[in-house]
Amino acid sequence: MNTKITGNHLLELGFRQGKWMKEAIAHINENQLEDEDLNSYLKQFKSPDPIALHAKPVDFSINIKAENEEEEDNVAKVINSMQTLMKTPTLVDGAIMPDACPAGPDGTIPVGGVAVAKNAIHPGMHSADICCSVMLTDFGKADPKAILDAAHASTHFGPGGRDRNIQFRFPKELLNAFESNFFLKDKQMIQIARTHLGTQGDGNHFLFVGTSKKTGHTMMVTHHGSRGPGARLYDKGMKVAERFRKDLSPETKKQNAWIPYDTEEGQSYWDALQIIRDWTKKNHEVLHDAVAQSLEIDIENRYWNEHNFVFKDGDLFYHAKGATPLDAKFMPDITGPRLIPLNMSEPVLIVEGNTTSTNLGFAPHGAGRNVSRTQHRKSKTGTIMQIFKEETKGIDARFFSKEIDITELPSAYKNAQTVRNQMEEYGLGKVIDEVMPYGCIMAGDWQKNAPWRIKRDKKRQRNKR
Incomplete structure (x- = not known):
């Protein structure tokens, strides 16, 4: 007789805790799935491979230029932060405006920044x-x-x-x-x-x-x-x-x-x-x-x-x-x-x-x-x-x-x-x-x-x- 599958078994197999587990455990035990049948059923719940950052920043438009020494530092920080930001995997385009200024740690979208993502909302x-x-x-x-x-x-x-x-x-x-x-x-x-x-x-x-x-x-x-x-x-x-x-x-x-x-x-x-x-x-x-x-x-x-x-x-x-x-x-x-x-x-x-x-x-x-x-x-x-x-x-x-x-x-x-x-x-x-x-x-x-x-x-x- 099959060993009853529990949530701990699934965690040991590398699956993440989630709402899906209760229904999956019931299905596995009711149908006494094991070996290939068990693996085949569980494939749908495997976490996808991690999405890597872009190897290099996605190109973005720079609609700003420094006109004095004070502005040079500001513009440099804005561009550097945008370059880091544009490695985010969802992003496909971007731009910075003449009023841009840093808004946080490196990689944070600056004030005066636009970032275009595909099928994703970034709060x-x-x-x-x-x-x-x-x-x-x-x-x-x-x-x-x-x-x-x-x-x-x-x-x-x-x-x-x-x-x-x-x-x-x-x-x-x-x-x-x-x-x-x-x-x-x-x-x-x-x-x-x-x-x-x-x-x-x-x-x-x-x-x-x-x-x-x-x-x-x-x-x-x-x-x-x-x-x-x-x-x-x-x-x-x-x-x-x-x-x-x-x-x-x-x-x-x-x-x-x-x-x-x-x-x-x-x-x-x-x-x-x-x-x-x-x-x-x-x-x-x-x-x-x-x-x-x-x-x-x-x-x-x-x-x-x-x-x-x-x-x-x-x-x-x-x-x-x-x-x-x-x-x-x-x-x-x-x-x-x-x-x-x-x-x-x-x-x-x-x-x-x-x-x-x-x-x-x-x-x-x-x-x-x-x-x-x-x-x-x-x-x-x-x-x-x-x-x-x-x-x-x-x-x-x-x-x-x-x-x-x-x-x-x-x-x-x-x-x-x-x-x-x-x-x-x-x-x-x-x-x-x-x-x-x-x-x-x-x-x-x-x-x-x-x-x-x-x-x-x-x-x-x-x-x-």
Whole structure:
């Protein structure tokens, strides 16, 4: 009589633990499989041979050049990181934009990078700020100051979400979509999606008001992503991708792990990304609509685009980490041209453009940085207020936390004209209008007076007594 097969037997034979084991063990024992019959049946469960890295980097387009010594170091780091990245087995093409800057250890897709994968979604290549995007609303001849004041009263910057009494309504269709998706249906995810609706976060996210160079109309532009829901989806996606990496390609760097699209997990993750995209678009809309409602004014026009997302074209997945899609095929709800902000004292560029073999259908997403926030902070002299007044002369620049963050002032970013020149040189979109700056709102240094910091400082003072 045959020895009863157990999970331990299969593990000893080199098979990996999985949901398949229970059904396979039952089948083997019921049919008393052994020897050749057993081996033949188990072949279907054998892990495939590991997928090796590309022997050399896949070619990618370099739409950037250094114009001074500081930029040389930045560009070299970006190119080196892309060369390592492009050894990832799924990748077939790539590009870097004029605003590119490093975003992590060697082999991490840089900000301003595009990586094209075949039948694979790489969560690390869209990062935690899924669907970081910009929306423009044209308020016609409205007073720019009135728009900025109304926006300041209704927006929300900083950590966390809105208090219950100032939350926006969470649309039923979005709630149904969250509840129907494996990655999004947990209660905490949905609660965060409710409270974070109508919030802008921190960092380089902003609310900008200006006037069209072409029409003189007052326009409001918001820049932010998917906040807590997107960050939670990213974490879940990275865990799933890591499981696949261990099985499929252990040599691949952890930050470049992928979820095969033709798996149940891949389909569900792709659907989750589209739902998060819808949520993020609504996250912009509620803030723009609130301004129109509070001032009782009409909206003349509106359009938006993401610049931190994954775009699908057949079996190819374009991972844009800080790159603006020019090609209409990437945006099913396209309603106008694209938006490229530079810094608070520069115009927001309104652009359109064609796909080429070197831009892959993308343009820059902004001005980017040549140095880190820490390096920039160390390079400045004078008081914070002196620096602020000098760099924001002529514009109504506000920080929501009432604490100035000098790492978000214009000098923290690459030279805007350099980016524009390289856009033209490399065929990365044509500027058709500009939103000339009136003023903006950013989070500011919200950590300076954060509750945890105040509590810590009080404790230190007590301990000194």
